[in-house]
Amino acid sequence: xxxxxxxxxxxxxxxxxxxxxxxxxxxxxxxxxxxxxxxxxxxxxxxxxxxxxxxxxxxxxxxxxxxxxxxxxxxxxxxxxxxxxxxxxxxxxxxxxxxxxxxxxxxxxxxxxxxxxxxxxx
Amino acid sequence: xxxxxxxxxxxxxxxxxxxxxxxxxxxxxxxxxxxxxxxxxxxxxxxxxxxxxxxxxxxxxxxxxxxxxxxxxxxxxxxxxxxxxxxxxxxxxxxxxxxxxxxxxxxxxxxxxxxxxxxxxxxxxxxxxxxxxxxxxxxxxxxxxxxxxxxxxxxxxxxxxxxxxxxxxxxxxxxxxxxxxxxxxxxxxxxxxxxxxxxxxxxxxxxxxxxxxxxxxxxxxxxxxxxxxxxxxxxxxxxxxxxxxxxxxxxxxxxxxxxxxxxxxxxxxxxxxxxxxxxxxxxxxxxxxxxxxxxxxxxxxxxxxxxxxxxxxxxxxxxxxxxxxxxxxxxxxxxxxxxxxxxxxxxxxxxxxxxxxxxxxxxxxxxxxxxxxxxxxxxxxxxxxxxxxxxxxxxxxxxxxxxxxxxxxxxxxxxxxxxxxxxxxxxxxxxxxxxxxxxxxxxxxxxxxxxxxxxxxxxxxxxxxxxxxxxxxxxxxxxxxxxxxxxxxxxxxxxxxxxxxxxxxxxxxxxxxxxxxxxxxxxxxxxxxxxxxxxxxxxxxxxxxxxxxxxxxxxxxxxxxxxxxxxxxxxxxxxxxxxxxxxxxxxxxxxxxxxxxxxxxxxxxxxxxxxxxxxxxxxxxxxxxxxxxxxxxxxxxxxxxxxxxxxxxxxxxxxxxxxxxxxxxxxxxxxxxxxxxxxxxxxxxxxxxxxxxxxxx
Numbered sequence: 001x002x003x004x005x006x007x008x009x010x011x012x013x014x015x016x017x018x019x020x021x022x023x024x025x026x027x028x029x030x031x032x033x034x035x036x037x038x039x040x041x042x043x044x045x046x047x048x049x050x051x052x053x054x055x056x057x058x059x060x061x062x063x064x065x066x067x068x069x070x071x072x073x074x075x076x077x078x079x080x081x082x083x084x085x086x087x088x089x090x091x092x093x094x095x096x097x098x099x100x101x102x103x104x105x106x107x108x109x110x111x112x113x114x115x116x117x118x119x120x121x122x
Numbered sequence: 123x124x125x126x127x128x129x130x131x132x133x134x135x136x137x138x139x140x141x142x143x144x145x146x147x148x149x150x151x152x153x154x155x156x157x158x159x160x161x162x163x164x165x166x167x168x169x170x171x172x173x174x175x176x177x178x179x180x181x182x183x184x185x186x187x188x189x190x191x192x193x194x195x196x197x198x199x200x201x202x203x204x205x206x207x208x209x210x211x212x213x214x215x216x217x218x219x220x221x222x223x224x225x226x227x228x229x230x231x232x233x234x235x236x237x238x239x240x241x242x243x244x245x246x247x248x249x250x251x252x253x254x255x256x257x258x259x260x261x262x263x264x265x266x267x268x269x270x271x272x273x274x275x276x277x278x279x280x281x282x283x284x285x286x287x288x289x290x291x292x293x294x295x296x297x298x299x300x301x302x303x304x305x306x307x308x309x310x311x312x313x314x315x316x317x318x319x320x321x322x323x324x325x326x327x328x329x330x331x332x333x334x335x336x337x338x339x340x341x342x343x344x345x346x347x348x349x350x351x352x353x354x355x356x357x358x359x360x361x362x363x364x365x366x367x368x369x370x371x372x373x374x375x376x377x378x379x380x381x382x383x384x385x386x387x388x389x390x391x392x393x394x395x396x397x398x399x400x401x402x403x404x405x406x407x408x409x410x411x412x413x414x415x416x417x418x419x420x421x422x423x424x425x426x427x428x429x430x431x432x433x434x435x436x437x438x439x440x441x442x443x444x445x446x447x448x449x450x451x452x453x454x455x456x457x458x459x460x461x462x463x464x465x466x467x468x469x470x471x472x473x474x475x476x477x478x479x480x481x482x483x484x485x486x487x488x489x490x491x492x493x494x495x496x497x498x499x500x501x502x503x504x505x506x507x508x509x510x511x512x513x514x515x516x517x518x519x520x521x522x523x524x525x526x527x528x529x530x531x532x533x534x535x536x537x538x539x540x541x542x543x544x545x546x547x548x549x550x551x552x553x554x555x556x557x558x559x560x561x562x563x564x565x566x567x568x569x570x571x572x573x574x575x576x577x578x579x580x581x582x583x584x585x586x587x588x589x590x591x592x593x594x595x596x597x598x599x600x601x602x603x604x605x606x607x608x609x610x611x612x613x614x615x616x617x618x619x620x621x622x623x624x625x626x627x628x629x630x631x632x633x634x635x636x637x638x639x640x641x642x643x644x645x646x647x648x649x650x651x652x653x654x655x656x657x658x659x660x661x662x663x664x665x666x667x668x669x670x671x672x673x674x675x676x677x678x679x680x681x682x683x684x685x686x687x688x689x690x691x692x693x694x695x696x697x698x699x700x701x702x703x704x705x706x707x708x709x710x711x712x713x714x715x716x717x718x719x720x721x722x723x724x725x726x727x728x729x730x731x732x733x734x735x736x737x738x739x740x741x742x743x744x745x746x747x748x749x750x751x752x753x754x755x756x757x758x759x760x761x762x763x764x765x766x767x768x769x770x771x772x773x774x775x776x777x778x779x780x781x782x783x784x785x786x787x788x789x790x791x792x793x794x795x796x797x798x799x800x801x802x803x804x805x806x807x808x809x810x811x812x813x814x815x816x817x818x819x
Binding site: 060062064065066068096097098101 | 635637638639680681682683684686704705706707708721723724725726728729730734738757761809
């Protein structure tokens with residue numbers, strides 16, 4: 001299995017929000033693919049990033065590291081990385097690490113899109 | 123042996139001198155033709171022949187014993203020697219057969235002395251012939267040679283007896299004489315036949331160079347002429363100066379002819395095999411030089427790792443020239459964008475440099491990806507233009523030299539005549555190109571494996587050093603039994619566990635997992651240990667320790683790296699523990715009949731600054747009963763996968779812990795380690811794993 005078969009990113013544009021749909025396995029081998037994709041968005045000055053995890057089967061610590069490496073820059077530029085639609089297993093990895101306290105993570109994509117427009121909403 | 127040889131020689135000479143003296147005495151007394159003289163002549167002749175035979179036989183044995191490898195040159199040397207000896211005897215016979223010369227010496231002392239010496243010479247030539255034939259037959263022997271040679275010697279003995287009978291029974295009746303003649307003829311033919319049969323190994327003639335073959339041809343022809351002439355002369359001995367020679371020196375001439383028979387037939391058999399191979403000998407020679415050069419090439423290939431590329435290609439160039447019929451050759455080596463002229467044979471390197479400078483001829487060669495034969499450069503306009511001033515290059519073969527990774531160079535073999543290089547040359551040189559590839563690859567692989575070995579040794583060193591960063595033995599904690607294991611996925615890893623003492627004297631067990639694995643994780647793990655040891659001295663609780671570690675590390679480590687940790691402190695009341703967690707895997711608490719997952723709140727270390735981290739971390743207090751166990755582990759354990767890709771999983775860990783009641787921490791640790799190994803079916807783990815169990819006793 002090549003790394004491209006293991007992990008794939010699809011893009012969607014919702015208003016000014018860049019939505020990245022993650023597919024497959026995100027680990028040390030495939031993390032560079034995601035790094036590359038997020039890097040592309042940032043180079044186009046797109047800082048509102050929504051990660052949709054509904055098709056992501058597995059994430060390792062190296063995969064988690066990708067979000068950490070970008071979050072500071074994104075937030076400095078007034079944007080954010082929000083995460084939606086995780087399956088239970090993937091969510092538990094994020095949860096154990098305490099990501100829900102650092103990132104907006106929600107079951108519904110729409111909820112987060114809404115939150116991009118209306119950050120004060122709790 | 124050489125002493126015996128000398129004794130035989132001296133004995134022979136002494137007997138000869140006695141014979142000479144005796145002859146002269148008999149002559150002066152005019153007894154020389156008397157019937158009693160026959161016994162004198164016969165016995166002395168026989169004794170002389172026997173002692174010299176013994177001398178030659180000693181030489182034969184001596185040479186056989188040295189076991190020296192004999193070459194074609196050795197054969198020719200003894201052949202020349204024999205040839206000269208026989209030629210002299212032929213000249214003497216011809217000289218003496220003139221009536222005038224014979225009259226000069228007839229019935230004189232001088233004649234007698236000459237005759238005696240001539241006899242001695244005949245004996246020497248005879249024995250030389252036998253010796254030569256026997257020696258070479260024996261050297262190239264087959265399983266029947268010994269038998270045949272014994273038989274031959276026996277036949278020669280009977281023949282000599284047969285001849286002797288005639289001498290001692292001069293008055294034999296006609297039938298008797300006829301019988302003797304017939305039997306000697308039969309014996310003669312038999313001897314010839316057996317000699318012919320014995321010489322079976324003639325294939326070595328085919329391997330001789332052409333020049334030696336033609337030499338052999340001429341010597342053989344001359345020898346045959348000499349042998350025939352001598353046979354004729356001895357059969358009609360009466361016409362010679364030595365009328366009565368047969369009587370004076372019985373057996374001498376007979377043995378001479380027998381020896382020439384053996385010798386002649388031996389050579390004739392070789393000659394026959396030579397005739398059979400002459401037409402193909404040119405091809406055979408070429409093939410055998412091809413094979414020997416390929417064999418040498420193999421040697422070069424095998425030694426390639428010890429030599430530089432330049433030396434290898436240099437050797438190959440020279441060998442290629444030897445294997446083909448080409449006049450000259452050169453090789454170019456390409457390194458990055460440079461072209462180096464490596465070897466030039468029969469061409470001036472400056473000429474090649476000029477070709478490169480004026481025409482960039484290497485570009486032309488680089489485009490040649492498979493071996494090419496250019497029979498005549500005139501057929502290619504570009505090439506003939508480039509080579510117009512180099513008259514030595516009329517036809518050429520271009521062999522690209524590759525390693526499996528890249529084009530390394532080109533071997534160019536050329537000749538000064540159009541159409542003189544052939545498809546055969548191309549074939550052999552193509553084999554050269556293939557072998558060079560193997561040699562270059564071999565030498566690269568050897569270098570790589572040395573490099574790899576060095577790297578592996580360094581990794582082993584690193585592993586041993588990292589092992590020392592983990593507790594070698596866990597200190598005793600009153601009321602508890604603690605055991606642990608930690609297995610890195612590669613030589614080194616990012617898992618960490620330790621037992622430290624806090625500022626207030628409380629003992630604290632920690633487990634940590636640096637994200638990622640391998641060397642980078644190992645560096646952070648070492649750094650983590652340092653931070654833990656220093657911050658423990660300033661902390662009073664598990665939560666405070668984790669918080670301080672986060673404070674030190676946040677922003678100091680790369681943003682994508684983080685550490686998950688858990689810590690347990692042993693409180694003063696003997697059954698109370700306080701648990702804190704920073705993004706790490708859950709604690710498992712094994713109670714009497716169930717296993718509980720405990721996840722105190724806390725973010726991973728390095729993910730957030732002090733305020734957020736501290737805001738969210740909450741330590742938890744638990745009390746343990748006897749035999750209750752607390753388990754900590756890193757995610758490498760539950761994420762172990764078997765060959766099907768199935769995860770070991772939390773559920774399985776909980777099951778193992780739950781179903782093995784009554785095990786103490788040490789037994790449980792061992793059991794889990796075995797279960798994981800069984801499950802994974804190999805020791806190639808995908809992530810580092812660490813496991814700690816603490817049992818209340």
